[in-house]
Amino acid sequence: MWDWAAAPDYWAARFAVTHLLAITYLLGFVSALRQFRGLLGERGLTPIPRFLARVPFRDSPSLFHLHYSDRFFAGVCWVGVVGSALALVADLAPLWAWLALWTLLWLLYLSIVNVGQVWYAFGWESLLLEAGFLTIFLGPAEIAPPTLVLWLLTWLLFRVEFGAGLIKMRGDACWRDLTALYYHHETQPMPGPLSRWFHRLPRPLHKVEVLANHVTQLVVPFLLFAPQPVATGAGLVVAVTQGWLMLSGNFAWLNLLTTTLAFSAMAIPVGLPVAGLPPWFAVLVVLLTAVFAVLSYWPVRNMLGKRQVMNRSFNKLHLGNTYGAFGSITRTRYEVVVEGAADFDAEWREYGFKGKPGDPHRRPPQVAPYHLRLDWLMWFLALSPSYGRAWLPALVEALLRNDEQVLRLLRHNPFPDRPPLLVRAEFYRYRFTTRAERRETGAYWVRTRVGDFVPPLTLEDLT
Structure with missing residues (x-):
């Protein structure tokens, strides 16, 4: 039957x-x-x-x-x-x-x-x-x-x-x-x-x-x-x-x-x-x-419909969803580079992320099918500061405190012994090196500073 x-x-x-x-x-x-x-x-x-x-x-x-x-x-x-x-x-x-x-x-x-x-x-x-x-x-x-x-x-x-x-x-x-x-x-x-x-x-x-x-x-x-x-x-x-x-x-x-x-x-x-x-x-x-x-x-x-949206769940059980990706393509790559300094006169040192581009000489790693959630949100942050409204201030504060759990999300902490006095974020344009640039410098990326993204902040500034 x-x-x-x-x-x-x-x-x-x-x-x-x-x-x-x-x-x-x-x-x-x-x-x-x-x-x-x-x-x-x-x-x-x-x-x-x-x-x-x-x-x-x-x-x-x-x-x-x-x-x-x-x-x-x-x-x-x-x-x-x-x-x-x-x-x-x-x-x-x-x-x-x-x-x-x-x-x-x-x-x-x-x-x-x-x-x-x-x-x-x-x-x-x-x-x-x-x-x-x-x-x-x-x-x-x-x-x-x-x-x-x-x-x-x-x-x-x-x-x-x-x-x-x-x-x-x-x-x-x-x-x-x-x-x-x-x-x-x-x-x-x-x-x-x-x-x-x-x-x-x-x-x-x-x-x-x-x-x-x-x-x-x-x-x-x-x-x-x-x-x-x-x-x-x-x-x-x-x-x-x-x-x-x-x-x-x-x-x-x-x-x-x-x-x-x-x-x-x-x-x-x-x-x-x-x-x-x-x-x-x-x-x-x-x-x-x-x-x-x-x-x-x-x-x-x-x-x-004429106004199709991507990746929408129509109920709280996430059943019967709509999907889609990359309806628009970014022409230029920007990255938010986070740095810290031990004091006002010290050099700035860069925090390293596990997946997202940072050090131009580091080859982009194979991450998928694993999901690095902070790294993905950093890409969205470079598209618009509004993507970081809920979490970026907390990230800056966590770095200023050398918060152990947040630092585990990163690949490299330049301040392993004591927290930095200052943390800032710089805005860079990134592009892949040409074959000639790769042979000459060994780098995978060429990056050009665009400007400030987050100005230098101390814990007192956040308070």
């Missing part, structure tokens, strides 16, 4: 989706565990207790409304880490254990995101939550993958890709005249080890890259719903494109998640005997599909 609801040819696809998603959850919980004290802890830049005092549960559903302490937050992260590791072998578990484990992971990460404030205002956080929620209903290896859940995952991938393609065509003219990659590899938020090489590719090849991007995001998504083997081919195109993006820059786990979703469209018969869906579970999947059909109204309306 319920044979239509099962898709045994997608057993391998489910295996890939669930295991890659478990790894992504693991990255998310580890990232939270390692960074939350400096960003969100009781003495962090934007403390969670202060947020909870002004935002009610209905506006940010989270376990932390019941109780918050740094120790409790760390405990939630550790449970998530262990749960993510167990999810790698959960396909061997019975259906009830599968449902319990994946639901727990989703609830824990939702609790973190909903109190994460500006540090968690990234599209891939909502994408992880939406994909994680759907994976609850994929089921373990003892049953066949549910057809409708695979379609919902494919529909999620469609929104990610097509939404990104639309926002580009509607946004910056450089996407339409195919010149966007004249700038993007150099001005993207977090360049990687190969970004300079990509930037120095011939300009005609940059135009081919943009054209291929348009095909992948505006045409290929429709083929995901075509009969096999066309859908599998479309999924492979998406996966290859995401691999190209992984090589050219650092976008946290966005590319990993998009690749994960691409497997949901791939039918790879493996010949393993699997049982059909239990009737009660099949009914649950049908109800899930009906709920997402309703939730899809808002992202569809957004994509079809």
